[in-house]
Amino acid sequence: MKILHTADWHLGKRLDRFSRLEEQVLVMNEIVEIANEQNVNLVLIAGDLFDNFNPSVEATELFYKTLKRLSLNGKRPVVAISGNHDSPNLIDAPDPLARECGIILIGHPKAEVSPFEVEGFKIKQSAPGFIEIQLKNQDFPVRILHTPYANEIRLKEYFGENKEEELSNVLAENWKTLADEFCDQKGVNLLTAHLYMNKKGGPLLEEPEGEKPIKIGNADLIYSDIIPPQIQYTALGHLHGFRNIGTAEKPVVYSSSPLCYSFSEAGQTKYLSIIEAQPNQNVLFEKIPLQNGKRLARKTFDNVDTALEWLAENKNSLVELTLESETFLTAEERKRIYQTHYGIVHLIPKVRNLESNENELRTVNLNQDIQSLFKDYFKSKNNGQEANEDLINLFNEIKNL
Template sequence: MRILHTADWHFGRQLEGRDRRAEQTAFVDELCRIADEREVDLVVIAGDVYDSVNPPAWAEELFYEALERLCREGQRGVVVIAGNHDQPERVRAAAPLAAKHGIVLLGLPKEAPLQPETTGEDKVRIVQGGPSWFELAVPGCAHHAVIVALPYPSESRLKELLSDSFTQEEMQLAFSERISRLLSELSTHFRDDTVNLITSHLFVMGGMETDSERPIQIGGAMTVSTQAFPEKADYVALGHLHRLQKLCDKPLIRYSGSPLCFSFSEAGQSKAVVLVDIVPGEEVREEIVYLTSGRPLARWKATEGIAQVENWLAEGRDAGAWIDLELHVSDVIDPAEFQRLRKLSDDFLKIQRVVVREQSTEETEERVELSELAPDQLFRRFYERKRGAQPDEQLVAMFQRLLVDSGKEEQA
């Protein structure tokens, strides 16, 4: 069975106020093309379909269009779980209709998939299932897939209170142990003759973050150890972290990462989906398929002024990328010149001015001279610069007493 793993679409998300709709639409086209050309049997979307619990209408329309194209009229399996950005009820709202086309939509952990009675053996169908797991048959595949699906498992969505008196360390350990027990219980459905998969949306320890992820929970309490995932699993498809990364080989645990760069901390990163070929009893084979639909992000640091920026644009540097420009100047830029700079390219999302003032010889000599002065002399200079007059001797004496008292306290 060939599985395509993707996650963190964040439909509806903007970048510095810029709409990403065109890029997200292009991603859907590219994803569907990859699924068709590579003859994918099952697509797993591991959470955060939307960027908010109340996404724009076009984002929902694009999501449903993607599902309709990916399922191939019930010939290809599609499994979607909710992430921390998704409203669970919104993700699973279309489940009664989607299930008839072999699409499984799960919003909450411990939720059982719908099993329509009208699905024939010539289409994707659920053979059996229960809360958080199901066995899926895909036309043309010799083996069934047993899938443990755990949408974002917060305490509230699990409907479990671990404790209200734990420290952060105790809470982290308790949460990891709870997920471990839950996965261990669910993995009893795995068999030697099935393709055994786990998909979830959570933070696994050892994963590398970027600035574009919003914390699942402040303090890192909702993190899970890699040891929480049973070795019976052939592959663990995760969502939440936006960087493509592998955390473990046995079982094979991966974040597919997001399909687009969502912050300039991801500048230079390549985005991808993961293809996994699994035959029961054999070694899992994986392939990274890099995406081209999203615009790259680039950071420019122009230390030679606007002329340097103009030269880079004329050379076609980072063509097609969104640009974060850091412009070094020696003085304040004329507003008209700054507006002209903005109009040089629509690709500038951020322009940050950094005023760099060269140090004169006099300033350097003054700094050396100051380092040789006594504390009371430094005080006199400071007071004169702030007040424009010399301090009286009584004030200087008070400063010296405070300095002496401070020294005694440090020694004590």
Template sequence: MRILHTADWHLGKTLEGRDRLPEQVQFIEEICEICKQEKVDLVLIAGDVFQSSNPSAAAEELFYDAIDRLSNHGTRGVVVIAGNHDNPERLCAPSPLAERLGITLIGLPKDEIRISSRGNGKRVQRIACGQSWLELVIPGCEDSAIIAALPYPSEGRLKQLITQNLLEVDMQKGYNQCIADTMARLSANYRRDTVNLAMSHIFVKGGIESGADSENKIQQVGGAYAVDPLVFPSGAQYVALGHLHRPQKIDGCIAPGRYAGSPLAYSFSEVGYRKSVTLVEALPGQEAQVREIYLSSGRPLVKWSAKEGIAQVCHWVESGLDRDAWIDVEVHITKPLTMDEIQKLRSLYTRFIHIRPVISQNGKESVLTIEEIRNLPIDKMFIRFFERYNSGLKPDDALVKLFLDLTQSADKEESVKDLEGEIA
């Protein structure tokens, strides 16, 4: 059996207001072509189909078209679970129609999956199933697949699964054990003569997160403990995971376990990561063979650091550097950019996402975060502002006192907000 694992499509997600739906159309086209070329029998989509619990009509239309095409007229299995970004009920709303094409949509851990109502042997059929698990028969495959499919298991959703005794323990400390118990219950349906798979949308210890601290291995995120890789059943031949956007293998799983990653780079913290889907070949009782297939869809995200100022940015644009990319540009300057200069930069290239000035004074770079600026005393904030606009010249004490007197008679809160914006 040939299985394609993908996740974290985030349909409808933008990049600082820039529409990325055309790029999402591209990667779905590419995934459909991979399924055709690789003769895939089963597609696993491990959560976060949508960016929002209330997706746009265009995002929903793209998803419905995608799973229809991936099902190949009902001859290829498709199993989709909800992630933390998805509305479970909304994701599963088209289930009555999806079932006719052998597509299984699972929104909540408590969802009771039903046996296929009819079949003629030419389409994918669910021949056995229960709460968050199913057995699929796929045309052309000698062996069926049993899938332990756990949608995003928040602490609240787990309460719908576990016993009263477990409800009495501290949920945060017991989270790992809850997942382990749930997976053990689901995997009790595995058999020696089937291809046994597990899938979930969850944080696992050892995974590397895309973000400000993207190289930090996850231990605890969002108040819930990341689970140990050993929670996944030893009887599984492959564990298909979603939640982390960086494609990666999870060490410590008894069975091969992977995050497929997102098919597009959705954050500048992902610069340099190659996006992919995972192809798995599995037979009952044998070790699965796993292969990463790289994707080429979508615009890359790149960072520029213009040490020589605006002139260097203009040169790069004129030379066609990163013509098709979304760009985060850092410009080194000696005084704040004027509105005219900012507009000039934006007019040069419509794909500039961020323009971040780095101001050097006396050979030293001066950069503060917004939080640091907010914590400055109002007089220090004014001094910093004055120096920026006067080539490093400091205001005298009388001028600072005059400013403080004025702020007392004006709307202080609005004045401070304006000043924060100017010196950020």
């Protein structure tokens, strides 16, 4: 069987004043097209479906329309869990209607999905944190352990009486119990979760810039070695770059977000994962690059003309532009920059000379004329940056009122 794994859609996301919804429409279409071209049998969406607890009407409409298309109106199961950006109650709310279309929405950890049947499959059995799906055209079932996001306190409340026990131990015990009871070698066994998980002995992975952090310190980290041995593939969400923190035989995969959502992701290629699985065999998986969405670029220039030349050649991008100079940009320079490129998210003037003597900056000769005093004051408050001509003219205009 074939499985499509995607995550971190963040529908409704904005980058400062720029909406990403048009790009999201295009990349959602692309995901549906890949699912159909690859003839996948199951879709897993590992959390952060929306970008906030109260998504817009447009984002909500795009979400449900995309899921309905992915499900082929009940012929293909779609399992979506909530992430740390999602409201679990909102994800659970439309569940009866979603099930009519073959869509399984899971908002809370340890949720129990009531058995149901549609055209292409049925929920054969379920338990808190577990479902077993029987596809109509398969002679073996698919078992899924599911853990939507909840903070540490809530996860311990869901999974354990001992609130002092480490979270990794709580999860390990819960997953082991489910796997031992339900995951034999006669079916395909999967885990999907929205967690900050690392590989034991490997470097700690960076959470995306602008992402609501899950990790707080290093005292209670979760490592991939707690995943039960019966699990053939683990579909994770939260980190926005594609990576396998498991092994080739037992992949533990962050599939990446479908678009670059912060400038720390500038230059990244985005992917989804296509998995080929059968009972009692190692899975094969392939990362499929996604083509849609604007490029994010972080650029630094030391003069305006060079910046304008680059901007003119890279119109279809969203840009964080840093300009190093001795003085503030003039109003005319700013106007030229913004007229050349309409996708500038941040324009950051940067002082080139930060090596001025601090004591010198703070020493003011009170015998100077008022304009010289203003220049010294401005310089002392701006790390040695000189006031430009526009500022001096404005100062003189105010002085003469």
